[in-house]
Each structure stands twice: as C-alpha cells, then as structure tokens.
Amino acid sequence: MKHKKLLSLAIILLLTSPQMLFAKKGEPVLRLKSGDWFETDVQVTDVSRTMDYNFNIRYEVSEKSADGNLVFKVSFDRMNLKTSTGANRWVGYDSYYPPYLENNMKSLTKQVYELTTDVSGKILKLKSLSYPQKIDFTLISVKSRRSDPIITFSPDSILSKIHLKQISEAIVTSLMSGKTAKEIQLSLKNAVGGDYLANAYVKSASFSLPKNAVIRGNIAHIAEGDSLYINDELIKFDKDGSFTANILVDPKSMTSLFFGKGANLKTLDVFLKPSDTLLIKADALDFNKAVSFSGNCAAKAALSKELKAVYEDQFVTNENNFKAKSPEEFISFQKKGKDDFDAILKRYKNRVSSEVLNHYIAEYSYVQGRTKLEYILPNNYLQRLKSNRSFDEFPKGFFLSIDTMPVLMDNLQDNWYYQFYLSELLNYQQVKLAMVNGDQYGFFADFATSLASLKGYPLYYSISESFKEELGRSDLASTERLKPYYEDFISVCGDTSLTNPIKVLWTKVRQWLPGSPSPVKELFLKDGSLLNLTKFKGKPLVLIVNYENPNILEGYINLIKKQKGNQVHFVIAQLNVPTLEKSRIVQKLKELTDVTYVELSGEGDKQQEGVDIKFMETKVFTFDSDFRVISSYLLSTVIGDHAIDNRVEDLIKKAIASDTMTPEQKASLINTIGWSVGSILFTSIIIFAVYRARLTELKKKNALKNQIRELEIKAIRSQMNPHFLFNSMNSIQYLINDKQYLQANIYLEKFSLLMRRVLNNSEASFVTLSDELEAIKLYCELEQLRFDFKFEINISPDVNTRLTEIPGMIIQPLVENSVLHGLAQKGAEGELVISINYQQPYLKIIVTDNGAGLKEKGSTHHQSFGLKLVRERLNLLNAGGLAGNLELSSSLGENQSGVTAILTIPID
Incomplete structure (x- = not known):
C-alpha cells in the first residue's frame, strides 16, 4: 500500500512538473483567445481631489497571432466625470446620461482603440479607431446666481493615450499573471507637472475571475429552514454552524448578506475591497444583538449594523413614527435622527475610509429627504398651494433643503434609498408646477417637469418611470403620440437598465395595434386548466379582465343584455381579490347567454402575459371574428360613470360592426377585385417581357464567360511558364x-x-x-x-x-x-x-x-x-x-x- 502511494505521488509530480517549469520561465497564467473579454473600472483623480474621472473600459480580444500576441478592441462603455472649477462649484459629464436632446436620433460615439500586446501583456501598439465628439461639462452642484457656462473638453484631454497605455498595460499584465485579486494603483504624470492617481480593477469577464475576498464565521443555534445568502449565492453551513465564502467583490458596490427565513430575515450591507477578510460570529436566537465582527474590515461591518437601526427608525417603513406629528415634532424627530447618525459616524471617523463615510452621508440625506417629502405631500400640500395658504409652521429653509439637494453629485444609481427619493421628488415638483400648468398630469406634464427640474441620472430615471406608467394604460393613441419621445429616449440614454424595460413594455403595447393577431391566445385558470380563446373565433369577442372586487362588474350586466342575440361573445376573466364578502353578481354573470365567466390563476402571474394588468384595474379588449385586435382600453373608474359606460358600449358596437359588410364596403370589394384582375394581367405581360430580355442577356453573359475562361487558361500558361x-x-x-x-x-x-x-x-x-x-x-x-x-x-x-x-x-x-x-x-x-x-x-x-x-x-x-x-x-x-x-x-x-x-x- 505504501508503495502504491509513493508511485501515485511520483506520477503527480511528473504530471505537474512541466507546469512548474513553465511557471518558472515566466509564462502567463491566463491564456486568452479570440472572443474573450473583460470589463474594468478605472478611477483617475488628482492629489488635491479637484477632479474625479471614472471609466468603464471593455477589452475584447479580436485577434491572436501565432506567436501569442493579442489584439484587443478597447471601448469606453461609460465615462462618469466630475471636476471642480473653484469655489466649490462642480461640473460634470456622464456618457450614460448626456444632456437630453429631443429629435436626436444619432447615438453618441464611443471612444474605441486597438491595442496590441505581447504574450505577457506588454503593450506593443495603441491606435485610435474612432473620433468621438467633444464633451460638454455642465454644472452639477447647487446653482449660483451667476451664469454657469458649459465647459468643453476633447476626449483626448480627459484620458490621454499615454495614460491609457500605462493603465492598460498594468491591467493586462496583472490579468495574464493571475494577480487580478488586488486593486491596481498607479501614479500618472500630467502635462503641467504633478501626479494623477489611478485605481483600476477587473469587475467582470467572459472567463472565471479569481475570488478576491473572504467571509467566514460561525452562527450558533441554526434552525431548520435558516439559510445564508451572500450576493445572491447560497452559502453552505457545516454541522457546527461554521461557514466559509470566497467571493468576488466590487469595491464600489455593497456586499449584501441575508440570514434567516421569511419575515425574520436579517440583512447586512458592507463595503468590501479586494483582499478583505470579514469574520462573523452570531447566534441565530438573537442575531442582531449577538452578532460581532473581526478581520480587517470589521469596522465597516459594525458601522453598517449600527446605522441600520437609525435608518429603520427614520425611513418611511416606520411611517407611524412621523405621520401624525406636528411640523415642530417632525423637525425634532428628524433632528434627533441626524444627531444619532452624526454621533455614530464620529465614532468611526478614524476607523473607516473617507469614501465609506461620504457614501453614508449622501445616502442618509436621501433617507431623510424622502421621509420629509412623505410627510408634506399627503398633508394637503397641493390644496394649500392653490389657496395660497402659508407654511408658517415650517421653519425657514425647510423646503430649500429639498430644492437644493445635489442629486447629481452622487453616484448612487443602484441605491434604492436614492431611487425612492427621486420618485417622491418628482411628485413634489409636479405639485409645484401644477400651479402654473393648469393641474395637468400624465406623461407630457411629467416629461416637461423632468426637463425643467432635473439632469443626468435623475432626469433619465424620472422619464423612464413616466414611460412605465403611461405604457401601462395600453392606450394605443397615446403610444402613437409617445413614439418620438420613445425614440429620443432609447437613442440618447446609455443605461440599459433604464432603456431595456421600456423597450419590452413598448413591444408589448404595440402588439395591441388594431388589426394585429391577438397577443393573448389562452388564459390560465384557477383550477389549473387553460381556456383557449381561439375557440371563440368566428364572431366578435369582448374580453373583460377584472382585478378589482367582482361587484363592480354589475354594471356590465345591462350592457351585455342590450346586445342582439349571437352577434358577440363575452369572456369575463376575474383575478382573485381577497374580499370580506362573497360577490353577489358572479352567479348572475354566469347565467347570461353568450357569456363565459372564469376565474384566473394567481400563481406566477401567468395570466398577465400580454394583458399586463395591475391591482385595482379593469381592462376591456375587443376582437373581430378572425381574432384580430380591434381595441384595448383601461378603465380607471367603476361602471356607473356615464363616460365609461359610453366608452365600453362604443367598443362593443365597434366589435359587432367589424363583422358586418356595409354597401360601401361591398362596392369597394368589387372595385378592388376588378383592379386586381387587371393588375394581374398587366403584370403577367410585363413579367413575360422581362423574362425574354433576361434570357437574351444570360445568353450573352454565358458567351462572355466562355471567352474569359479561354483567356484565363492562357494566363495560367503564361504565368507558370517552363522557364x-x-x-x-x-x-x-x-x-x-x-x-x-x-x-x-x-x-x-x-x-x-x-x-x-x-x-x-x-x-x-x-x-x-x-x-x-x-x-x-x-x-x-x-x-x-x-x-x-x-x-x-x-x-x-x-x-x-x-x-x-x-x-x-x-x-x-x-x-x-x-x-x-x-x-x-x-x-x-x-x-x-x-x-x-x-x-x-x-x-x-x-x-x-x-x-x-x-x-x-x-x-x-x-x-x-x-x-x-x-x-x-x-x-x-x-x-x-x-x-x-x-x-x-x-x-x-x-x-x-x-x-x-x-x-x-x-x-x-
């Protein structure tokens, strides 16, 4: 047995020795091939911190030569730039969210380079492949009374080819040698003397990246069903509650931990950097009280845990804490929250980096900002504005702090506190502008408000939210009016997390254009069966989908009874809505002739595919006898409103009329048939003439080809002559x-x-x-x-x-x-x-x-x-x-x- 073990060890050494020898010779650990890619995040700042340039740069291998040299296509997917012009005035530019230009169908040109490296990653050549337009920096800090001119830079002055070459070589050589686990730091010489500081790391790739941080620990008394997720990855426990997670962290994003089950889920968000190690010790019986941290990032985890309690007290999830308060009490409530927040940050001032502290300062401003908006908006703010009632109970500067919050200065696009604040901020600004726009609401009012009030990510986020709300109405006339706005938004916005959902919604809504085949072929029923709507093909169909209390359908009974005989069939589909009383009209609907009443499944919202209905909505869809769309309509008011009654009745009449041919239509049909026959005869003559001409031309071409072939044979003989x-x-x-x-x-x-x-x-x-x-x-x-x-x-x-x-x-x-x-x-x-x-x-x-x-x-x-x-x-x-x-x-x-x-x- 001992001899077998020694033999196995010898074989392993023989097999691994070539790799060991190659490693000694300095060969690359990673071997890239054509099509491989990786994305990097690069930050460039100056020593005095008066500029902050961030680049998302993508490297894709377009060619690999026989000697191992690599040719990369290097593209700047995003540039997020900020620089100070003095006196705490900042200007900026973000290629994802450029200045909004209407009727601009031309997408912005990205910077693209071709980079050639040797097998180790040393750069041999770098050349430009595109010439993007100049970059306009606009004001992103609080506006001053003086005018704020636009400052224009050329792309080469933002990040020169010399600096790009230096940064790229450091990234590629680090990647090829397998050292991507650490953040790359460089010093770059600028043109006027002094240094720029560059930090870079690889954040994603087409191949596996090495893990760069570790979270491990022990949680006692784990119950059945308890689980631990880190960044959406399930972490396994040992029998004693120990766990180890090797993870890939992004220094600019939070690492999220979730422990527990159901309503008792505990969360922790912490900033981790490459090479960080976090040790966690906790007891599942009282996780929040027992949890403790150690390791080189223990302070960051402890800070996050302490701030969580302040956030939960101040955020709108605990609206009972402030809704009933007087303005004085609400101001005291927020002041106490701010004092608690400042006290915590003061204790950690020398224990965590300034970047982490600045993130929490910005984030908490949006926590309190949204709470403030949630407090004032429901309290008759609009009515008080209309009546010019004063707001003397609010101290001076109460609203100013909302109006001047620098929403463009912070890169918190993925932060949900920030997004919640932006949503409420848009409502607040709409209320203010309602005084001068005649109380107009809807997409066009929202769009005008956004353009007048916002820039950058907040502008594009608010426009995308307005699109979602408007497209949810399924009003095709509205989508036709929206088309130029939609095309502008898709063309200008570079953030696919905003544009892709709008593209999907737009495609769904456009499926309901009149004359299109029905996007909905079947409905998933509560009992698990399917209702095939095509079986009603042969006469007009009216589909009513209700996501409200079934009792509101009572108004449809008289409308259905008004219809003549078998001219139209009705399908009424009811989504399950929890109610305290049993509906009194469901049986009446079932007893009507030419009516099919069904209850839809609520599992996975399968029935909403194509319908896109929300809670407390009712939609009416009409189809002709060939099951083609006539119209779709969202009802925002219960039946009983005469305008709604008339609208629904018009839709039903339109469905019936679609199956009847009028005398004018018959005359048009005869006229069309006559013209069609004549056109066919005329076309046949033309085709025959073209055929004859084509046949003659082909004969000439064949003769020409034969002549060419003879000359080519002569050319071969003359080229490869005996000499x-x-x-x-x-x-x-x-x-x-x-x-x-x-x-x-x-x-x-x-x-x-x-x-x-x-x-x-x-x-x-x-x-x-x-x-x-x-x-x-x-x-x-x-x-x-x-x-x-x-x-x-x-x-x-x-x-x-x-x-x-x-x-x-x-x-x-x-x-x-x-x-x-x-x-x-x-x-x-x-x-x-x-x-x-x-x-x-x-x-x-x-x-x-x-x-x-x-x-x-x-x-x-x-x-x-x-x-x-x-x-x-x-x-x-x-x-x-x-x-x-x-x-x-x-x-x-x-x-x-x-x-x-x-x-x-x-x-x-």
Whole structure:
C-alpha cells in the first residue's frame, strides 16, 4: 500500500512538473483567445481631489497571432466625470446620461482603440479607431446666481493615450499573471507637472475571475429552514454552524448578506475591497444583538449594523413614527435622527475610509429627504398651494433643503434609498408646477417637469418611470403620440437598465395595434386548466379582465343584455381579490347567454402575459371574428360613470360592426377585385417581357464567360511558364546539394502552396483580392530566394480585401515582369512596391520597381504576351460600361530608375 502511494505521488509530480517549469520561465497564467473579454473600472483623480474621472473600459480580444500576441478592441462603455472649477462649484459629464436632446436620433460615439500586446501583456501598439465628439461639462452642484457656462473638453484631454497605455498595460499584465485579486494603483504624470492617481480593477469577464475576498464565521443555534445568502449565492453551513465564502467583490458596490427565513430575515450591507477578510460570529436566537465582527474590515461591518437601526427608525417603513406629528415634532424627530447618525459616524471617523463615510452621508440625506417629502405631500400640500395658504409652521429653509439637494453629485444609481427619493421628488415638483400648468398630469406634464427640474441620472430615471406608467394604460393613441419621445429616449440614454424595460413594455403595447393577431391566445385558470380563446373565433369577442372586487362588474350586466342575440361573445376573466364578502353578481354573470365567466390563476402571474394588468384595474379588449385586435382600453373608474359606460358600449358596437359588410364596403370589394384582375394581367405581360430580355442577356453573359475562361487558361500558361518551373526546381536542387535542407523545405512548401493556390484560382472567374495578394506574396518570396530583392505590399485602409473581387491572376504578370526584367540584376539593392487603393468606382493597383526601366524597346516575348493578356481581360471587363486600363511608365531621371505599372480595374 505504501508503495502504491509513493508511485501515485511520483506520477503527480511528473504530471505537474512541466507546469512548474513553465511557471518558472515566466509564462502567463491566463491564456486568452479570440472572443474573450473583460470589463474594468478605472478611477483617475488628482492629489488635491479637484477632479474625479471614472471609466468603464471593455477589452475584447479580436485577434491572436501565432506567436501569442493579442489584439484587443478597447471601448469606453461609460465615462462618469466630475471636476471642480473653484469655489466649490462642480461640473460634470456622464456618457450614460448626456444632456437630453429631443429629435436626436444619432447615438453618441464611443471612444474605441486597438491595442496590441505581447504574450505577457506588454503593450506593443495603441491606435485610435474612432473620433468621438467633444464633451460638454455642465454644472452639477447647487446653482449660483451667476451664469454657469458649459465647459468643453476633447476626449483626448480627459484620458490621454499615454495614460491609457500605462493603465492598460498594468491591467493586462496583472490579468495574464493571475494577480487580478488586488486593486491596481498607479501614479500618472500630467502635462503641467504633478501626479494623477489611478485605481483600476477587473469587475467582470467572459472567463472565471479569481475570488478576491473572504467571509467566514460561525452562527450558533441554526434552525431548520435558516439559510445564508451572500450576493445572491447560497452559502453552505457545516454541522457546527461554521461557514466559509470566497467571493468576488466590487469595491464600489455593497456586499449584501441575508440570514434567516421569511419575515425574520436579517440583512447586512458592507463595503468590501479586494483582499478583505470579514469574520462573523452570531447566534441565530438573537442575531442582531449577538452578532460581532473581526478581520480587517470589521469596522465597516459594525458601522453598517449600527446605522441600520437609525435608518429603520427614520425611513418611511416606520411611517407611524412621523405621520401624525406636528411640523415642530417632525423637525425634532428628524433632528434627533441626524444627531444619532452624526454621533455614530464620529465614532468611526478614524476607523473607516473617507469614501465609506461620504457614501453614508449622501445616502442618509436621501433617507431623510424622502421621509420629509412623505410627510408634506399627503398633508394637503397641493390644496394649500392653490389657496395660497402659508407654511408658517415650517421653519425657514425647510423646503430649500429639498430644492437644493445635489442629486447629481452622487453616484448612487443602484441605491434604492436614492431611487425612492427621486420618485417622491418628482411628485413634489409636479405639485409645484401644477400651479402654473393648469393641474395637468400624465406623461407630457411629467416629461416637461423632468426637463425643467432635473439632469443626468435623475432626469433619465424620472422619464423612464413616466414611460412605465403611461405604457401601462395600453392606450394605443397615446403610444402613437409617445413614439418620438420613445425614440429620443432609447437613442440618447446609455443605461440599459433604464432603456431595456421600456423597450419590452413598448413591444408589448404595440402588439395591441388594431388589426394585429391577438397577443393573448389562452388564459390560465384557477383550477389549473387553460381556456383557449381561439375557440371563440368566428364572431366578435369582448374580453373583460377584472382585478378589482367582482361587484363592480354589475354594471356590465345591462350592457351585455342590450346586445342582439349571437352577434358577440363575452369572456369575463376575474383575478382573485381577497374580499370580506362573497360577490353577489358572479352567479348572475354566469347565467347570461353568450357569456363565459372564469376565474384566473394567481400563481406566477401567468395570466398577465400580454394583458399586463395591475391591482385595482379593469381592462376591456375587443376582437373581430378572425381574432384580430380591434381595441384595448383601461378603465380607471367603476361602471356607473356615464363616460365609461359610453366608452365600453362604443367598443362593443365597434366589435359587432367589424363583422358586418356595409354597401360601401361591398362596392369597394368589387372595385378592388376588378383592379386586381387587371393588375394581374398587366403584370403577367410585363413579367413575360422581362423574362425574354433576361434570357437574351444570360445568353450573352454565358458567351462572355466562355471567352474569359479561354483567356484565363492562357494566363495560367503564361504565368507558370517552363522557364519559371525550371528555375524553381533548379533552386530546390541547389539547396539540397548544398545541404541547406531547412531552406529547401521552406522553398518547396511555398512552391507547393503557390501551385495549389494558382490552380484553385484558375477555377473561378473572379477571386477575392486577399486570395490574389496571398498568391503574389508567395511568388515574391520564392523569387526573393533567387534574386535577394526586397518587396512590400501597401493596402489603403478603405480597401476591404476580403469583400473586393478581381479577375484571378491579373496582377502576377506585372510583378513577374518587374522581377525578371528589372530586379534580377539588382540583387539586394532591388526594391518592389505594390500599392493598392480605392478611387470610386475603380481599384488602382500600382507596381513599382527600381530596376533598369523601359530604356530598351526590345522586350521579351513573355513580357509582351503577359501584358497583352492583361489588356485583353480588361477589355472584357469594359463590357459593363466602366473602362479598365493598364499604364506603364519609366522613371528616367538622374537619380531614378525603374518601371511603374498602374492597373485600373472597375469594381461593382
């Protein structure tokens, strides 16, 4: 047994030794491939903290070379920038939430670069791929009385290529060496002297990132059903209540812990950074009282726990604490909460970082701000404004603190206290503006209020909330009016967490356009069965979905009885609403003819797919006999209101009328049939004429193709002439005899590749420019072994070699003439340059050498024959109306020599 263990250990050592040796040689731990990506968060500040630039930068591997070099596409997904202009005045810019421009269908251009690194991550090249517009910084702090001009910066001045290169190299080398667990810190030299400070970390990737923090501990007396979640991941307990969680933390986001079950769930939110360790000791019988912390981030966890009690006392979840208070009592209540909050922060001032303290200061301002709004808005604030009643009981500055709260200065978009405050702030501002806009409400009033009052994230958040509310009405006329506003919002806003839900809602609502197939085919019933609505196809259908007390449906009974016989069928679908009394009219509805009454399931809200109904709402949908949508309508008032009665009755009449053809419709149908028959006859004649013309054209093209094929066969024979084949084989024999076997193998391999490519291309009339150039490159490399000249191929960036097609083997005769008749005698001094550019609608190919030139009139037969074939093929291309051309010129100056051949090919 002992021998077996030793043998196993020896095998393991043998298997792992290569990796150990490679690690010693400094090879990368992480090997990236094409398509891999990772996203980073980069913060750049100056020493005096008068600027705070944050970038979300995405790196995606677009190419990996044979030697391991990587080419990255580097894109700035988001820029969140703040800088001080002095006197505590701050300006800022956020590419997610730029200044709102109406009727602007052009999305903002992102900064994109191409980055090339070696296998270790060292940067070899960095170049720009896009040229984004200039950035306008606008005021984000409290406005002053003086004017606040817009300050414009170019993107390069925000983060220079030198600094981007330095930051990128630190990130990529850290990633390749497996050191991403720690935050990267750099010092960047600025143009005027001094230093910038850069902090960067990798926050997500297409591959697994190493965990960078640890939370472990022990919870005694765990009961059945108790569970622990950290950032939505279930953590397993040992039998003694111990646990260990290795996690990946984002330094700018809270790590959330949830323990317990049901209503007794305990929560803790704490800021963790890479390399942090948090130790937790608690007792499940009294978690909040018994819990204690240790480790290098114990102070941050303890601070969060203490502040939680203050938050719970001051936030609106405990509205009984303040709703009934007088203004004086409410002010004292908030002052005590602020004093308690300040006292806690004072105790932790030297125990946690200033960033953590500043976060809680901003967050708590929104906790108390929302509570203040919740206090004043329900207390007849609107009525008091209308009647010009005073607010003397509120101290001076009470409302000013709301109006001037710097909602643009804090990056708390994912903070729910902040979002709750913004929702109430919008209501507050709407109430204020109602005095001058005639008490108008709805999307357009909300939109105007938002534009007048907000900027940045608060503006886009409030607009998205207005869209959600308006689109929930399912009023198609409203969505038509909203369309330009919707398109502006989707185009300008860069935050997909705001735009994606609106896109989904918009798509759902637009499914109910008149004439569309019904988005709802079946209903999930309370008893677990399905009601297939298509079985009512054949006559108009009215679907009434009710999410209120069933008693309000009593008003529909008379409307249903008014309808004639079997002209329309009604389906009444009732969602379960807890009531104290049993509905008295359900049985009456069931007894009506042409009425199907069902109760819908409440599990998982399956029945709401396509219906999108909310609590205390009723919706009416009408369909024609082919089960196509006629209309959808949200009722906001119970039946009994004459306006609602008339509206519903009009919808029912419209459904019935959809199945009846009027005399005008019959005349229109006959007229349509007549025009259709005539159109078919006329179209048939046109098609026959086009067919005959097309057939004639195809015959001409086939004859042209045969002529091209004959010329291409001649081109092959002229290119691969016996002289070239003899010299190639002679060169291979010489290398073998000289025992240069490696060079002989290379020569033979390239020769076989050239043969194969030429023969493959000979089967096609046209080949891609990339294939043609690959054959030219192989030919030049073979001749280079004989004549030792230099050559290069230059391609203009606007030429797409993979999509551009040219006649196969049309460039090679020009190159061969330059090599054989110009460079053969030059040796190492010979130079050949092939340049390709696009001059619409032509492709220009320029072949230049520094050989003897065209001084002598007598050219070899092969040279004349090859050029003759090129010209003949160009004449065939001229049949399309665009003329190709071949020009030869010689440089005969004192210091110049050689030939320049310009081949012009028409491109479709």
